[in-house]
Amino acid sequence: MGFADLVVEKPKRTIAVILLVTLVFMAFASQLKEETSLNALFPNYPEVKALEKIQRDFGNVEPVVVVFRGSNVLTPEYFSKTAELTEKIMDGSAGEFLIEPKENAVTSLPAVLASYRLAKEGVSPTPDRVLEEMRSFKTAAEIRETLREFLSDPSVPEQMKDYALSLLPRDFNRERMESPSMAIYVLLNASYPEDELEKAELEIEGDALSVDNDSLTYGFHLMNYYYVKTEERLAPAFLLALVLILALMYLNFRSLGDVAISLITLFLAVVWTFGLAGALGWKLDLMAGMVPILVLGLGIDFSFHVLMGYREKLNLGPKDAMKAVLSTVGVALLLAMVTTVVGFSSNAISSLPSMRRFGFLSAFAILSVFVLNVTFVPALKVLRPSAPPARRKGRARLAIGALSDKRFAGLLVISAFLVAAVGWSLGLGMKASYNPTGELAKDLRVTKAYELLNSKFDIGTERVYVRVDGNLTDPALWRRLQIAVQRMADDRYVVKSGGKPAVEWLLSALPIIAAENPGVSKAYALVDRNGDGWIDSNVTPRELEEFLKEAYETRTGRFYLHESNGHFDGLLLVVPSRTDFGYHGKELLRELREDFRGLNATITGDPIIWAKGLDDMRNAMILSILLCLAFTLTVLPVSFAVAHRAPLEGLLAALVPLAVLGWLFATMKLLNIPLNAMTAMVGAIIVGIGIDYPIHVANRWVIERRTGKGFREAYSTAVSTAGREVLYSALTTLIAFGVLVTIPIPVVTQFAATVLFGLVYSFLGAVVLLPAMVRLLR
Numbered sequence: 001m002g003f004a005d006l007v008v009e010k011p012k013r014t015i016a017v018i019l020l021v022t023l024v025f026m027a028f029a030s031q032l033k034e035e036t037s038l039n040a041l042f043p044n045y046p047e048v049k050a051l052e053k054i055q056r057d058f059g060n061v062e063p064v065v066v067v068f069r070g071s072n073v074l075t076p077e078y079f080s081k082t083a084e085l086t087e088k089i090m091d092g093s094a095g096e097f098l099i100e101p102k103e104n105a106v107t108s109l110p111a112v113l114a115s116y117r118l119a120k121e122g123v124s125p126t127p128d129r130v131l132e133e134m135r136s137f138k139t140a141a142e143i144r145e146t147l148r149e150f151l152s153d154p155s156v157p158e159q160m161k162d163y164a165l166s167l168l169p170r171d172f173n174r175e176r177m178e179s180p181s182m183a184i185y186v187l188l189n190a191s192y193p194e195d196e197l198e199k200a201e202l203e204i205e206g207d208a209l210s211v212d213n214d215s216l217t218y219g220f221h222l223m224n225y226y227y228v229k230t231e232e233r234l235a236p237a238f239l240l241a242l243v244l245i246l247a248l249m250y251l252n253f254r255s256l257g258d259v260a261i262s263l264i265t266l267f268l269a270v271v272w273t274f275g276l277a278g279a280l281g282w283k284l285d286l287m288a289g290m291v292p293i294l295v296l297g298l299g300i301d302f303s304f305h306v307l308m309g310y311r312e313k314l315n316l317g318p319k320d321a322m323k324a325v326l327s328t329v330g331v332a333l334l335l336a337m338v339t340t341v342v343g344f345s346s347n348a349i350s351s352l353p354s355m356r357r358f359g360f361l362s363a364f365a366i367l368s369v370f371v372l373n374v375t376f377v378p379a380l381k382v383l384r385p386s387a388p389p390a391r392r393k394g395r396a397r398l399a400i401g402a403l404s405d406k407r408f409a410g411l412l413v414i415s416a417f418l419v420a421a422v423g424w425s426l427g428l429g430m431k432a433s434y435n436p437t438g439e440l441a442k443d444l445r446v447t448k449a450y451e452l453l454n455s456k457f458d459i460g461t462e463r464v465y466v467r468v469d470g471n472l473t474d475p476a477l478w479r480r481l482q483i484a485v486q487r488m489a490d491d492r493y494v495v496k497s498g499g500k501p502a503v504e505w506l507l508s509a510l511p512i513i514a515a516e517n518p519g520v521s522k523a524y525a526l527v528d529r530n531g532d533g534w535i536d537s538n539v540t541p542r543e544l545e546e547f548l549k550e551a552y553e554t555r556t557g558r559f560y561l562h563e564s565n566g567h568f569d570g571l572l573l574v575v576p577s578r579t580d581f582g583y584h585g586k587e588l589l590r591e592l593r594e595d596f597r598g599l600n601a602t603i604t605g606d607p608i609i610w611a612k613g614l615d616d617m618r619n620a621m622i623l624s625i626l627l628c629l630a631f632t633l634t635v636l637p638v639s640f641a642v643a644h645r646a647p648l649e650g651l652l653a654a655l656v657p658l659a660v661l662g663w664l665f666a667t668m669k670l671l672n673i674p675l676n677a678m679t680a681m682v683g684a685i686i687v688g689i690g691i692d693y694p695i696h697v698a699n700r701w702v703i704e705r706r707t708g709k710g711f712r713e714a715y716s717t718a719v720s721t722a723g724r725e726v727l728y729s730a731l732t733t734l735i736a737f738g739v740l741v742t743i744p745i746p747v748v749t750q751f752a753a754t755v756l757f758g759l760v761y762s763f764l765g766a767v768v769l770l771p772a773m774v775r776l777l778r
Contacts (some may be wrong), residue, residue: 003374004326008319011379018376022268025275032278034228034285045351045612050604054465055190058572059559061099062190064201064219065183065461066208067452072178074147075140079110081211082184083134086111088207089186090127097200099187100555103127104512108184109167110134112160113143116150125515144177158533160511162497169456183457188219197221205445216449218461223446230441233743241296241739245732249300252728253307261380262303268376269295269368273361287358287678290748294362296736298340299369301692301729305329306373310381318385322378330374331643332699335636336692337370342631343687346624351616352677359681409772416769420662427665427683428622430675432614433583435746442744454578458495458502464575464605466592472548472561472568473541480598481571482534487595488575493588495576504574506551506560507533516554523547577607585611621680628687629658636695644702652773653694656765657687663761668754678751682758690762693726697766701774715771730763 007014066085068078086106089095098105103126114133115125123129137143151161165172172179186204188197201219208215242263249259270292277288309329313321344366347359440447454460470477488494488501495502506513514520527539527547535544548568551557562570575592579585585607592603632654640650661683673679697718704714737759740752 004323004330004378007326007375007378008322008382011382014375014379015383018268018372018379022271025272025279027275028278029271029275030278032274033283045609047604047609047612050467050602051465051609054467054572054602054604057562057570058467060190061559062188062197062220064186064188064204064217064222065449065453066186066204067181067183067216067218067449068212069181069214069216071180072140073182074109074143074177074179076137076143078182078212079137079143080135082108082110082182083131085184085208085211086134087131088211089204092203092207094186094188094200094203094207097188097192097197099189101516103130104516104556105187106184107167107187109147109164109182110137112164112167113137113146113150116153116156117146147177157511158498159508162500162502163508163511166457166459166497166502170458171456181452181456183453183459194221194224198225201225216445216452218446218449218453223440223450226440226444226446230444230745233441233745237739237743241736244735244739245296245300248728248731248735252304257384258303258307261377262300262307265303265369265372265377266295266299268372269299269365272368273365276364277357277361282357282361285354285357287354288361290740290751291358291361291365294736295365295369296732298366298733298736300732302333302337302369302373303377304729304732305333305696306377307381310378314385318382322381326374326378328703329699331639332696333370333373335639335695335699337366338635339628339632339687339691339695340366343628343685343691346627347620347681349623349627350620350680351613355617355620355677355681362685406776409775412772413769413776416659416772417662419666420659423662423664423666423669426669427661430618430665430669431583432618432621432675432680434581434610434614434676440745442746458497459576460495460578462577462579462581462605462607464577464588464592464603464607466573466575466596467602467604468571468573468596469569469600469602472571473544475535475537475539475541475544477599478535478539478544479537484596484599484601485573488592491588491591491595493577493579493584493591495578502576504576506557506571507535509556509560513551513554513556516556517550520547520550520554520557523550575605577605579607579611582607582610582614586615617677617680618675621675621683625661625683625687628683629654632657632687632691636691640698640702644699644706646702646705648777649698649702649774652770652777653691653698655773656694656762656770657690659769660686660690660758660761660765664754664758667757671753673750673754676747676750678747679754682751682754685755686758686762690758690765693730693762693766694770696726697770698774701771711775719767719771726763726766730759733759 068081070078086108089106090098090102095102111130111134114130114136118125118129118133137146150156150164167183167185168179169181188200190197192200198221201217201222202225204219205217205222208217246259246263249262250256253259253262273291273295274284277284282288306325306329309325310321313324315321316324341363344359344363347355350356350359450461454462468477468481472478485501485503485505488503489496489499491501510520510524514524523543523546526543527535529536545568548561552561552563552568560572561568562572564570577588579588589603589608589611593601596603633651636650636654637647638650640653641647664682664686667673668675668679700718701714704717709717734756737752737755740748741756743749743752
């Protein structure tokens, strides 16, 4: 007894097995958890381990930035708001998570100017006195005058002036002393568990909004929180896509029963897929959350072909009709499933864990849909037969008339592949990019905060860490180190302040360190006798050691210094950068390596990690596409040769995705759709999905030609049957992904738009380009 006979003759047993398997997967699906951390996106590179080691050895500080906005924030109103916010943070539960000493954990321009005024009056700047002084400013003119005096005072270290100015945006009007915004930095001890840090950052955001409802707050764990909230926006999109597809299905089937069968099949496929994820211990992230929409758009295709093929052969009787479908359409479905699974599975070579899991789950989902459509659906239709609907004739006369002319067909094929060649050249030159807010909705406050900080403020949110290991009491090491810092002045991707690199390190933090331990100033005076802000060349190891000991006694000093067994053997430099989050990370790394040549320096940080990840992402995309194309170009000719003795039709069907990808790359370049973690998967996906359409058309074409029909008649029948099913399949997939375009999440919108273009091109390739190639060569 063959497979088709087993399913058709024993439908109840088939359904029972399917339901039993579903119960097992449901048990595992109940264990599935959400992934709430953006850290999960990072590949496990050596640079990641280096960053973790830096955090262990020097401490892990996480900045949260609150931005006040207005026509001019340098006014008593906003100074009082800053004092109120500082007080709320210090006294609230978030205060438990502040770095020590807590009085240095919240910094702002109002606090800097208040401390400056107190210092001039000879008053100790205790936290309460600073808050009181912040509220004491009565007029904007008083603030302007104090700020001018502070910036021109030769007794104030230049590092402190630069730091104060970094709290203001680049469009700060220094002449009029007015600014449309200012940043307040809150430093948290990042050694606490992630869920507790998330709560602390949410409280800080709430405190800021209670003080000023136009404030914006940025924090890494705050982004994690809204990352989950963004995932929740996929549910309404899924429901909308479901409603629209239901309407389209009913127009096609004209049967509520067949619509219900298709939906049950999709539901079971989703349960199986998430059950597998739960069994493997994976978490549901944004990419994995898109799998149900993918199943909805692609899984319906299989049901269309099985149910429409079944109706077409109902004159044979329910059981024989289904056997005929499984032996004819089933072959095309098998090939479509295999190529689609290979397309998705090729993402397994990606270095990004999310891409690998998405590819694997999507491949398993399509496999599940196939299994259900050749077992569960046939079994149900045998138990509940359908009445044959009124036959509808296809209309392809205009296309047939044009494609019958070999010259026109040849011109069409040549033009199509010329455009594809241009697209491929553009696509291979594309460079991958990443935006950490790309997976967040555009209308969220944290998204706006990130964009404002990176577009208006010098410091931004990017940080690169440079760890220098060696004997810090060696004067020669300090000479090389200071030269390295000076070299950064001409680095293109290092943030500058006043024309100098805005590096945060031991010497730039001296004013804060000295405030924590007055003994630092005395020790530093012995290693910088000329007061130029650099360690003297003739300093002695003993003097350096005394200075380092005094600095290490402070919390801030320990963040920049590493001590082991009484020896100072490591120094940390934090380099603010602007690489478009890794887009120019390789260039930055090259610059920093040149700056720190001759030193034992380890360079890492998110921009460096993502620079490597983006390169791997692009390379993985190209390799996965080539693997998919090689697979289809090998398997389809062989499969068509075995099934129909028509290897040429199999080869021509395999060439369609090659052209489609070229058109797609050209479109991405023309519309400035970036190559990112989501769109990088589209190439392999389109090969997998796009090959389905030409397979079905070519399969039907070969079957009709074997009955003795000519080109016109065979093409007309193929388009009016398989072509019509392909059209409905394409429409359902277009609806599923079209709905995603409405979601205000950049990476989802870009991914959906790219898939939409790919699907349209795949459909045109199947019903226009493929027949043109057949006409040209047959």
